[in-house]
Amino acid sequence: MNMTTTPAPPVSMIDPAVLPTGNGATLEARTVAAWFAEHQILDDISLAMPANSVTAIIGPSGCGKSTFLRVLNRMHELVPKSSLAGEVLLDGADVYGIGVRPAETRRHIGMVFQKPNPFPTMTIRENVLSGLKLAGIKNEGSNDDLVERCLDQAGLWREVKDRLGSAGGALSGGQQQRLCIARALAVSPRVLLMDEPCSALDPTSTLRIEETIRDIVGSVTIVIVTHNMQQAARVSDYTAFFLGDEGRPGTVVEFGPTSELFTAPNDPRTEDYINGRFG
Amino acid sequence: MLVAVTTLPDGVAAPVRRRIVASPTRADRAFQALVIGAAWSVLAILGLIFLFLFMEAWPALHQAGWSFLVRFQWFPDLTPPVFGVAALLVGTLVIALVALAIALPVAVGSALYVNEYAPRWLARPLVTMIDLLAAIPSLIYGMWGLYWLSPRLNGTSRWLTDHLGFIPIFHTSRRVFGSSMFVCGIVVALMILPIIASVTREVFAQVPRTTCEGALALGGTRWGMVRRVILPFGRSGMVGAAMLGLGRALGETIAVALILSINFQITPHILEPGGGSVAAHIANQFPEAGLAGRKALVAAGLVLFVVTLIVNMVARVVVNRSRSSRGLVD
Ligand SMILES: Nc1ncnc2c1ncn2[C@@H]1O[C@H](COP(=O)(O)OP(=O)(O)OP(=O)(O)O)[C@@H](O)[C@H]1O
Ligand SMILES: [Mg+2]
Numbered sequence: 037m038n039m040t041t042t043p044a045p046p047v048s049m050i051d052p053a054v055l056p057t058g059n060g061a062t063l064e065a066r067t068v069a070a071w072f073a074e075h076q077i078l079d080d081i082s083l084a085m086p087a088n089s090v091t092a093i094i095g096p097s098g099c100g101k102s103t104f105l106r107v108l109n110r111m112h113e114l115v116p117k118s119s120l121a122g123e124v125l126l127d128g129a130d131v132y133g134i135g136v137r138p139a140e141t142r143r144h145i146g147m148v149f150q151k152p153n154p155f156p157t158m159t160i161r162e163n164v165l166s167g168l169k170l171a172g173i174k175n176e177g178s179n180d181d182l183v184e185r186c187l188d189q190a191g192l193w194r195e196v197k198d199r200l201g202s203a204g205g206a207l208s209g210g211q212q213q214r215l216c217i218a219r220a221l222a223v224s225p226r227v228l229l230m231d232e233p234c235s236a237l238d239p240t241s242t243l244r245i246e247e248t249i250r251d252i253v254g255s256v257t258i259v260i261v262t263h264n265m266q267q268a269a270r271v272s273d274y275t276a277f278f279l280g281d282e283g284r285p286g287t288v289v290e291f292g293p294t295s296e297l298f299t300a301p302n303d304p305r306t307e308d309y310i311n312g313r314f315g
Numbered sequence: 316m317l318v319a320v321t322t323l324p325d326g327v328a329a330p331v332r333r334r335i336v337a338s339p340t341r342a343d344r345a346f347q348a349l350v351i352g353a354a355w356s357v358l359a360i361l362g363l364i365f366l367f368l369f370m371e372a373w374p375a376l377h378q379a380g381w382s383f384l385v386r387f388q389w390f391p392d393l394t395p396p397v398f399g400v401a402a403l404l405v406g407t408l409v410i411a412l413v414a415l416a417i418a419l420p421v422a423v424g425s426a427l428y429v430n431e432y433a434p435r436w437l438a439r440p441l442v443t444m445i446d447l448l449a450a451i452p453s454l455i456y457g458m459w460g461l462y463w464l465s466p467r468l469n470g471t472s473r474w475l476t477d478h479l480g481f482i483p484i485f486h487t488s489r490r491v492f493g494s495s496m497f498v499c500g501i502v503v504a505l506m507i508l509p510i511i512a513s514v515t516r517e518v519f520a521q522v523p524r525t526t527c528e529g530a531l532a533l534g535g536t537r538w539g540m541v542r543r544v545i546l547p548f549g550r551s552g553m554v555g556a557a558m559l560g561l562g563r564a565l566g567e568t569i570a571v572a573l574i575l576s577i578n579f580q581i582t583p584h585i586l587e588p589g590g591g592s593v594a595a596h597i598a599n600q601f602p603e604a605g606l607a608g609r610k611a612l613v614a615a616g617l618v619l620f621v622v623t624l625i626v627n628m629v630a631r632v633v634v635n636r637s638r639s640s641r642g643l644v645d
Binding site for chain 1: 525533544547
């Protein structure tokens with residue numbers, strides 16, 4: 037690992053006054069391995085994702101990037117017969133520790149899925165507030181403010197402010213994905229995991245979401261899986277390259293500041309991958 | 316070309332639409348005839364039943380007029396005859412509603428348990444067992460209800476009337492229980508449980524997995540996910556399932572005929588012996604009825620048929636709508 041520099045203070049493009057008070061947390065995976073039944077998917081993954089930074093995870097299809105994200109916020113265990121090894125530390129505390137509730141962990145480590153999945157039976161406003169209801173959290177301030185703040189952070193406020201009462205499913209794909217980001221932000225997560233959040237979106241929506249990522253990284257640590265090298269280069273501070281050969285579980289080949297990994301990779305396989313020579 | 320051509324220039328003939336003819340093979344044609352015949356014969360049978368009921372019932376209906384729907388005595392052989400289905404119809408509805416009130420929560424609970432909570436090795440056998448309830452003959456339910464369940468429910472009935480007697484349906488004037496609409500309702504609930512459970516299970520299973528995961532990923536508990544995502548999603552499906560169950564419950568005959576002692580009174584007190592049921596009454600009376608009596612009973616059957624048909628049709632519409640509307644959400 038060639039991680040030496042600390043991340044530069046992130047540049048927030050929106051008024052700091054509207055940022056939530058909560059800050060991002062560091063997230064660290066230690067010797068993580070994961071299985072589906074007897075099939076090992078990940079092996080010996082150790083990554084430290086610094087607070088308030090964007091870490092991109094790249095790698096060929098099927099090498100276990102999604103599985104890794106789902107290990108981080110305890111979604112992996114929802115799959116029957118799945119198992120794992122290692123530790124995941126959120127600000128130093130193991131999220132798999134005894135007595136830690138998975139729901140609690142997931143609240144602190146939010147997730148945006150590859151395919152937008154707003155709740156179809158809820159309005160836009162209800163979608164944003166759904167996390168509070170689902171987790172049974174009391175909102176200290178006013179719900180209106182929270183809805184506006186989260187939609188604004190997700191870059192959706194101006195487009196939907198006049199139709200907060202219409203169905204969440206009635207938005208375009210890009211808008212739905214930003215709604216899902218707003219929804220995830222509403223519970224003030226410390227970390228936000230994004231699994232190819234732009235893969236179903238057009239270039240404009242993609243750029244919009246990348247902007248959003250840069251906007252919110254001041255208040256939340258972001259881990260993003262992407263197949264788009266330009267996107268990884270544009271949006272992330274650190275990049276991890278995952279690789280798993282046929283029959284061999286995925287591991288981290290290289291992890292470091294994005295600028296170094298893309299310009300001067302240490303491992304020839306990394307260079308091959310980012311130059312599109314395989315995967 | 317950027318400009319859409321809407322008019323053809325002179326001298327150019329407008330395109331003639333071709334008829335596309337695909338001549339089916341002989342086997343195709345034979346099979347088609349067969350399935351068309353099968354489909355229409357079902358409709359024809361339905362129509363014939365309706366016609367039969369209507370023609371048989373007509374003299375009685377004509378004689379009684381609208382009073383048929385509001386009277387509650389049943390003396391079709393008197394001169395002049397006095398008969399009506401009011402008490403029977405109300406009793407039928409009361410039994411069906413009691414059954415529904417018991418079966419719906421149990422069915423929804425079992426559907427949620429099987430879909431969301433049960434370990435896989437248990438889920439399948441559980442579904443099979445619930446479905447098996449539908450395979451038990453009605454007569455068995457009736458005998459079991461009469462000889463086994465009814466006496467054992469006396470304690471429950473007593474407790475209900477002692478503690479909740481201020482609610483009219485649990486009120487009893489004499490402290491005699493059994494052979495009541497309450498017992499019938501419980502037995503019928505068991506009979507309609509499988510259909511409601513399987514429809515709600517299917518509806519709940521249609522909630523996309525990613526939507527459920529979205530709820531969990533927000534820090535939702537399993538109960539939060541069920542309450543905020545799955546139940547709202549399945550609401551119209553549950554309504555439809557309930558109405559399908561209601562349709563079944565309305566027509567339930569033998570079990571009710573065995574258990575209930577029909578007394579031609581409209582009473583809200585479901586714990587007391589007595590009450591009414593159109594289907595059970597017909598089953599009880601038909602063998603001994605005279606000519607006029609039979610016509611009157613057929614007329615009662617016709618009323619039941621119409622009510623059940625309406626409930627079932629509404630149920631189908633609701634279930635289908637909840638199915639197809641899910642297709643639009645994505
Ligand atoms: N629920 C599951 N049960 C069994 N195997 C699974 C399951 N989900 C994923 N896998 C397997 O785990 C491996 C890693 O899958 P994963 O989805 O993590 O890959 P990925 O790196 O995210 O790929 P992609 O870039 O295509 O999204 C794959 O070989 C896949 O077949
Ligand atoms: Mg993936």
